[in-house]
Amino acid sequence: MVDAYRLRSPLAHLGLEARAHEDSELSGTGVVMREIPYRGLINIRGDVKDKNFVDAVQKAVKLSPPVDPNTVSGKPTTTRIMWLGPDEWLVITKPEGAERAMNALWKNLKVDGLHASVTDSTHARTCIEISGPRAREVLQKGCALDLHPSKFAPGQCAQTIVSKVGVMLIHTATARNGDPTYELYALRSFSTYLWTWLEDASQEFGLKVG
Amino acid sequence: MFLITCPFCGEREESEFSYGHEAHIARPENPEKLSDAEWADYLFMRKNTKGVHLERWVHTAGCRRWFNAARNTHTNEILAIYKMGEQPPKEIKAMIEKGKTS
Numbered sequence: 349m350v351d352a353y354r355l356r357s358p359l360a361h362l363g364l365e366a367r368a369h370e371d372s373e374l375s376g377t378g379v380v381m382r383e384i385p386y387r388g389l390i391n392i393r394g395d396v397k398d399k400n401f402v403d404a405v406q407k408a409v410k411l412s413p414p415v416d417p418n419t420v421s422g423k424p425t426t427t428r429i430m431w432l433g434p435d436e437w438l439v440i441t442k443p444e445g446a447e448r449a450m451n452a453l454w455k456n457l458k459v460d461g462l463h464a465s466v467t468d469s470t471h472a473r474t475c476i477e478i479s480g481p482r483a484r485e486v487l488q489k490g491c492a493l494d495l496h497p498s499k500f501a502p503g504q505c506a507q508t509i510v511s512k513v514g515v516m517l518i519h520t521a522t523a524r525n526g527d528p529t530y531e532l533y534a535l536r537s538f539s540t541y542l543w544t545w546l547e548d549a550s551q552e553f554g555l556k557v558g
Numbered sequence: 559m560f561l562i563t564c565p566f567c568g569e570r571e572e573s574e575f576s577y578g579h580e581a582h583i584a585r586p587e588n589p590e591k592l593s594d595a596e597w598a599d600y601l602f603m604r605k606n607t608k609g610v611h612l613e614r615w616v617h618t619a620g621c622r623r624w625f626n627a628a629r630n631t632h633t634n635e636i637l638a639i640y641k642m643g644e645q646p647p648k649e650i651k652a653m654i655e656k657g658k659t660s
C-alpha cells in the first residue's frame with residue numbers, strides 16, 4: 349500500500365526557497381522570479397452560448413468563462429478562468445484549491461442534457477512568476493508574441509512558445525511604476541529547462557529569486 | 559517572422575502552427591462501395607498545386623484548433639483564412655477557377 353502521496357514541486361530540487369532567503373536583502377534588480385507551485389489547474393470545455401453551462405461554471409467558481417479570446421477573468425489572489433479556445437478554458441485556483449473547485453464544477457456541471465467536460469490537470473504544470481522592470485525584455489528574448497502592454501495588457505493571456513517550451517502565459521498585473529508581472533504555466537518536465545533559461549536570460553539585468 | 563492569423567487567437571508566429579493537408583476532402587459516404595483505386599485516390603492522391611491551394615492548418619502551440627487557409631504555394635502568401643466547415647471566399651474560388659498563380 350502506498351501512503352498518502354506527497355506533492356513535490358518540479359522545481360523543488362533547485363532550492364529556490366533557500367535562494368529567496370539569500371536574496372531577500374537584494375534590491376534594484378531588473379528581474380524577480382519565483383515559483384508558485386500547487387495551484388489548481390482545471391480544464392473545462394463547453395458551449396458558452398449554452399446558458400446552463402455558463403450558469404453552472406458561475407455557480408461553481410463564482411466566475412463566468414471569458415468569451416473574449418486571450419483574456420483571463422478573476423483576480424490572481426483568488427480563482428481565475430483563462431481562455432484557451434472557443435470552447436475551452438482553464439480554471440486556476442489558489443495553491444491546493446484544486447479539489448474543492450473540481451468538486452464544485454463536477455457537481456454543478458452534472459446536469460441532464462448539458463454537454464461539458466471537466467479535467468483536473470493540476471499536476472501537469474507549475475507556475476513560474478517573473479516580474480520587474482526588465483521582465484518583458486527577458487521573455488521577449490524567447491517569445492515571438494508582441495508583449496508590449498499596448499498589445500498584451502494586464503488581464504490578457506496566450507498559449508504560446510517561450511524558448512521552445514509551450515506555455516500558458518498571463519500578464520497578471522502592471523505595477524504603478526509600469527513594471528509588469530507575468531505568469532508562465534509550463535509542463536513540469538519542461539519547467540527546470542524553462543527556469544534555467546529564464547535565469548540565464550535575466551543575468552544581464554540582475555536577478556532576484558523572490 | 560511569418561505571421562499566420564488564427565481565426566480564434568489572432569496573429570501568431572508561424573512556428574506555433576502545423577500544416578495539415580489539402581482541405582475539403584470529404585470522406586466517402588459508402589467506403590465499402592468503392593473500388594481499390596477509388597479508395598486509394600481518396601487516401602493518397604492530392605493536388606500538387608502551383609498557385610492558390612486550399613489547405614488545413616492547426617494552431618498547435620496555441621488553441622489547438624484546426625482551420626482552413628488559402629495559400630499561394632508559389633509565393634507563400636496566405637490569401638484567406640476561414641473556419642472549418644466553411645467554404646473559401648468567392649474571390650479565392652474565382653482565382654482558383656482562373657488558374658491564377660500569383
Ligand SMILES: [Zn+2]
Pocket residue numbers: 564565566567568617620621622623
Ligand atoms: Zn489559435
